[in-house]
Amino acid sequence: MGQHFLPGNPPVAITLRKTAQARRISLRISRLDGRVTLTCPLRVSDREALAFAHEKADWLRQNLMSHPGPARVEIGAQMPFEGRMLRIATGPGRLVRPEGDHLLVPGTPDRAAARIAGFLKQAARDRLAEASDHYAARLGRGYNRLSLRDTRSRWGSCTADGGLMYSWRLIMAPPEVLTYVAAHEVAHLAEMNHSDAFWSVVTRLYGDYRAPRRWLREKGSDLHRYHFGG
Template sequence: MAEHNLPGNPPVPLVLRRSARARRISLRISALDGRVTLTLPKRLHESEALEFAAEKEDWIRTHLAKHSDVVIVQAGARLPIDGRDRAIVVSNTKRFKLLDDEIEVPAKWSGRALQRFLRELARDRLAEASDHYAAALGRSYTRITLRDTRSRWGSCSSDGALMYSWRLILAPPDVLTYVAAHEVAHLAEMNHSAAFWAQVEALYGAYQPPRNWLKTQGGSLHRYRFD
């Protein structure tokens, strides 16, 4: 995949992907986060795809207007890290620095670099929570992986591998720890039976509030774009 911008105010990030099955250029705008993807035949030059996007600019911008809640991560934008709203502030710091109401970023930074920082922060939080609940359960997991999943916040495989969405770092801390407890509980109950939910409650406590938060507000964590 390649990434480009459609010029304008503001520029529109474009993702170009090739497909051996494609016979012509196709354009898709994600209903979830407004991501614009151009799929093009394997041998087609990228310049033709960009020309196609330019021809469709009015259509693209009209549809993106329906995604007005999408937040492009840039200086001045706000991120709910650990569920707490923080402004992105450019500073003379050499590293990303998390403060009470701000996150300081170096003069030369990118959304992708900030995403990597948040992934590592999420890994630390989730590993700590997973260790805590695994010890309480008396079971061990094999590994933790982080992904940018759209359909689930976590999973537990039959061999004890835990997977989490790194975007949980944008949720309130009790939501993140609930997901960790939920997946660790699967080490004992690989189902969603009454016994499983009893295990979640034994590990976490009253789990319904964070579970409801994910159902009603979890989708908002995907509105932040780190292009």
């Protein structure tokens, strides 16, 4: 790997990555932090790879301008909860709670992000357990455990011994997206694959899954923009 800069106003930092797996030169902008990675096969010279980036300079800058960048979770900021953007504000009492278009957080501002993360994880566990129980009952199969993680590579998984894992960030997505992921993973209790038979089970459990699946593909990575400190 190497760090390079595409000249211009402003200059663009590019990480050049060479890998044996690459079959062609490609540019990628991370939707998490806006970093630009230029990937190319081992046989391609740095000069040739950077020339490709120069040719794509206009496209690169246009996309960087539209990139929202990371979002810090703090008092005064906005963040999604169950598909709705809420303004984070200081609130009374002992519990974080949504109220109208606000997410009210008790305590000192420096603890707001940690309190919100705890609230989201508990809400995610409650909603995902409810949805998983519902779909498992419809399927006629039980699962052994349910766990939450903060995974970037997948929204959920199902192990061969009936363990369900979900990303707790699903609680920030619209409710139909969360329930679709639950139906998807529960369907793996019957079909540990992505065959036509598997998608038939998903359809039987959830119905038409195309819209929530498309939402995850197009907007799901935005949920990882939100930083909770630490």
